[in-house]
Amino acid sequence: MPRNASNAGGGLYHRVVVYGLFLILLLPLAATLLYSLATQWSASILPDGLTIKWYLTLWSDPRFLAAFGKSLLVCAGALVLSVVLVLPLMFVVHYYFPRLDALMNVLILLPFAVPPVVSSVGLLQLYAAGPIPLVGTPWMLIGCYFTIALPFMYRAIGNNLQAINLHDLMDAAHLLGASTWQAALLVLLPNLRKGLMAALFLSFSFLIGEFVFANLLVGTRYETLQVFLNNMRNSSGHYTSAVVVSYFFFVLLLTWAANRLNKDKERT
16 A cells, blocks of 8 residues: 555544544533523424523622632732742743752642642631631632642743743843843743643643632632522523533633733744
8 A cells, every 4th residue: 555545544533533532522512502592492302492591690680790700810819929929930040050859849749749638628727717818819729729720830830841941941041141130030931821821721721620719618608609609509500500601711811812922922
């Protein structure tokens, strides 16, 4: 068999596998979307009719809008805190103390070593008393989300630092007369844009869907999107499906915007 024919057959097989896997992953979301648009769907293969009533009801619900805004606020606060603390830490570790990287790789995995329920109980006992009450406040949730985002931030930015060859880049900046912090801000930071964007959006997509910590630490006292979805589980299934689809398309739109922004910057 000619080599071109075998390559074409192999390429077709790979495309079929990829498209088939993509279809399998897309089917649950498509079914949820269809159910959120259905007027009634019970005893038939297809819904009896289609409507956008559930989306109009959802996006005019002040409780949903408040929960959505609170989720965005908490996630943005945790990500800003992560960037402010993790970026300088990673620069110091990788540039001045590279041997500490192995220790940091172990420490950043600790949030995943303890189950969320156990961590929540410990945090409630730790911060239940004290001069500043944090239980039930968004500040406690922001601090907790920071620890969850830390592994994603550290690994994504760490891989980017290794790819750009940090020491050679800093040495070149020093030879051109830049100080260490000038080189870090004006030379290193622009080269970390892709890794930082990947870390931010990966962390955001994980944090906005987090439920256990939000439900146990703040609950209805600061109702986030996932807590709102849990509280509305006994209402109309069409309504909750509209919540899930809206959440998914918001994350998808945000990811598309980030990728488009990166492409535009590369062209300029």
